[in-house]
């Protein structure tokens with residue numbers, strides 16, 4: 660067998676990716692009907708992300724993901740996974756969400772550890788159906804703030820209460836973080852930071868900012884404003900921001916609902932006040948998680964091309980990239 664034949668397509672480490680079992684009462688179903696009828700694509704993206712996590716449960720342990728995703732979103736991604744498998748695709752649907760989630764999980768843990776104890780904060784902007792406050796042990800001394808649209812915050816609380824709020828010990832979901840506060844706010848508005856502070860966020864406390872799957876839904880102006888607001892904290896406290904950025908080609912595909920992009924976030928962020936910036940691409944050693952073994956998959960091919968290359972030399976297609984970025988700043992390193 661040649662080396663090439665020995666390589667398994669992505670996602671095949673697990674013989675099957677089953678449709679998940681999850682507690683779904685009539686009320687949970689009714690709540691998801693409301694979501695499907697009333698939410699726009701932006702809010703629905705939260706359920707799609709949760710569905711990706713639920714279906715990649717062999718690598719992500721998220722006990723709330725399936726309930727938060729809902730049956731329709733789960734079925735939609737599950738069907739794509741089955742097709743990808745039948746077609747022997749090198750990339751299996753949901754693999755980007757899986758790698759991205761694991762990258763954020765590991766970088767959050769590293770960030771919390773780098774604070775060397777004491778109370779810290781994690782602010783998740785565009786938190787959607789993120790359930791890290793329930794699933795990451797490293798957050799046990801951290802205060803978590805989840806920010807999203809009022810509609811989403813309210814629905815997430817209802818779904819979790821309905822699915823896991825019973826007195827049955829086996830069916831409970833416990834917050835592992837020191838505290839969890841949900842804040843209903845639109846981060847395009849000027850008042851979100853004030854709302855965060857009114858909800859207990861302390862600007863002088865070490866903070867990890869999590870911007871996962873959010874920046875590219877914002878306009879240039881709004882995204883830059885959010886980044887500047889976060890950078891403005893660097894002179895006061897240890898600030899670590901974790902964010903994913905799309906490059907220009909990713910946002911200019913037809914039917915794209917994405918706006919903000921940066922081809923060079925590692926240049927942009929220092930200009931805003933962050934001192935250390937580290938950029939990874941899917942498939943890099945810290946963004947692999949055993950899911951990117953095939954050297955010929957799209958991600959591995961892309962990351963071996965210089966980032967300035969706009970079109971792939973093999974087929975002329977635009978190089979659509981997702982950058983995973985850690986940026987930090989602290990009072991000692993800030994030049995005033």
Ligand SMILES: C[S@@+](CC[C@H](N)C(=O)[O-])C[C@H]1O[C@@H](n2cnc3c(N)ncnc32)[C@H](O)[C@@H]1O
Nearest residue numbers: 704705785786787789807808845846847871872
């Ligand atoms: C793709 S989802 C990602 C959710 C979450 N970060 C995760 O990884 O599970 C994008 C989320 O951003 C939220 N969002 C988008 N624009 C927002 C805004 N202007 N203010 C607050 N939340 C926003 C959406 O409601 C949605 O929950």
